[in-house]
Amino acid sequence: MSESTIDEATAPSAESGEGIRAAAWRVAGAVADPEIPVLTIADLGVLRDVRVVGSGIEVDITPTYCGCPAMSMITMEIELALEKAGFGRPKVNTVLSPAWTTDWMTDEGRAKLKDYGIAPPNKGSGRRALFGVEQVACPHCGATDTAVIADFGSTACKALWRCNACREPFDYFKCH
Amino acid sequence: MTSIRVTETPLVTTVLRRADDALVLGHRLSEWCGHAPMMEEEMALANMGLDLIGQARALYTCAGEAEAAGHDEDAFAYLRDERAYRNLLLVEQPNGDFAKTMVRQLLYAAFADPYWRAMMASRDATLAAIAAKAEKEMAYHLRHSAEWVVRLGDGTQESHERTARALAQLWPFTGELFETDDVERAMIDAGIAVDPATLRDTWRQTVSDVLSRATLKMPEDAYMQKGGRSGRHSEHLGHLLTELQYMQRTVPGATW
Numbered sequence: 001m002s003e004s005t006i007d008e009a010t011a012p013s014a015e016s017g018e019g020i021r022a023a024a025w026r027v028a029g030a031v032a033d034p035e036i037p038v039l040t041i042a043d044l045g046v047l048r049d050v051r052v053v054g055s056g057i058e059v060d061i062t063p064t065y066c067g068c069p070a071m072s073m074i075t076m077e078i079e080l081a082l083e084k085a086g087f088g089r090p091k092v093n094t095v096l097s098p099a100w101t102t103d104w105m106t107d108e109g110r111a112k113l114k115d116y117g118i119a120p121p122n123k124g125s126g127r128r129a130l131f132g133v134e135q136v137a138c139p140h141c142g143a144t145d146t147a148v149i150a151d152f153g154s155t156a157c158k159a160l161w162r163c164n165a166c167r168e169p170f171d172y173f174k175c176h
Numbered sequence: 177m178t179s180i181r182v183t184e185t186p187l188v189t190t191v192l193r194r195a196d197d198a199l200v201l202g203h204r205l206s207e208w209c210g211h212a213p214m215m216e217e218e219m220a221l222a223n224m225g226l227d228l229i230g231q232a233r234a235l236y237t238c239a240g241e242a243e244a245a246g247h248d249e250d251a252f253a254y255l256r257d258e259r260a261y262r263n264l265l266l267v268e269q270p271n272g273d274f275a276k277t278m279v280r281q282l283l284y285a286a287f288a289d290p291y292w293r294a295m296m297a298s299r300d301a302t303l304a305a306i307a308a309k310a311e312k313e314m315a316y317h318l319r320h321s322a323e324w325v326v327r328l329g330d331g332t333q334e335s336h337e338r339t340a341r342a343l344a345q346l347w348p349f350t351g352e353l354f355e356t357d358d359v360e361r362a363m364i365d366a367g368i369a370v371d372p373a374t375l376r377d378t379w380r381q382t383v384s385d386v387l388s389r390a391t392l393k394m395p396e397d398a399y400m401q402k403g404g405r406s407g408r409h410s411e412h413l414g415h416l417l418t419e420l421q422y423m424q425r426t427v428p429g430a431t432w
Contacts, residue, residue, distance in 0.1 A: 066309050067202075067230025096234065097301050099308030151320050152220035156227065160216070176312050 017052050020087075024057045025050040027085045031077045034070050035155045038116040041074060045104025048095055056089035057082055062100045064176070065156040102176045114139045119161065119172040136172050138163035148172075180247055180255045186362040187242045189262065190369050191303070192252070193360075193405055195235035196263035198310075199253055200413070201284060202228030203420055204271055213274055220320060224281070227313040234306045241302075254424035258414045259407040266349035268404070268413040275328050275335065276342035281321035283346055286382040287353045287375060289314040294370040303368065322386045329390025340392055351400025353379065 028050055029042030041047045049060040059078055063071050075092045082090035102121035110120035119139045137144050143165030150160040158171045205225030212218035236249035271277045295307035328335040354373045363369035384394050
């Protein structure tokens, strides 16, 4: 969350409804994913809508995985960030439809993930064959000679891969 | 705490059946925590359990909204007795060894994957949205369990025998996957639920493909066990619920 965002938001009453909404969107959108802190919920595509309702702010988020334990943490972080920025009575709704997909991740988010050492999800979350093989480029050296070690990694959204060129293991953000 | 009484409409029952499948299988997978044969499987089993418990939470919330009696996800999970559970007998079967857990996962995922894919067209927007998440998760469960069944079946003599034994033990519980009754028929006719019987061919195709790669013989369909959908369970569910519900039954309303 940048300083300018806080400054703009500390005097929401002086702004138009659209201005307040945009400021609240910036504050909410800047909340980081607790498990992948380089990504914000705006980068992930988890933040769906921000509305000014009366004197409060309502935020819609959409869950990534059904059982993702980060969602309740994200909800709390959004409420906290909005309150800190001077928005009263923030309310966060979880919206299931339409269902989140990794295709909603922004290009900026994909670039941040790669810099962080996590291979971003392949675009087009189309169905793969039961025993299909995916091509994932190594986020460290860029080589495509890579192999999966484990389909289920340290969090629900990641798989563990290894690069055969630079020999480094890496996380792959799975298509969803 | 005393158990809740659920007012079962066709919609509530249909949703509870799927929610109970997911919770009970998710709980079974969670029993592997700290016991998996290797670190990667520890993570995989926990991740798959988490997916299923997440699906259960969303489905219980959906059932609670449909019932409109103030029951939330926790009330459905913690405050119903064995006879009020509507899950398949397959998912409550004990973990056994790793082969049995993987065969059970394969038999369920080979059904749940196409089931949720078809449910994406449900006229109920919430169910369609849950289905869109669940079908992707189940595709991963299917692939993971299929790979293990192939590796174990086509592995050593010991792993082959154990996988074959697991398959023989679990097969009689697969008939129930495709069962339909009048309660569910109403939801199918309304375009809210999918007729599980229409998925039998897809399921057989997937399972037979995996088993042939695993050098395992597809069992013959003989007598099939059933009863879970109407609350008549095997002896194993009560024990599972005793552990799952212990805290809320002992210290009602406990939170932390």
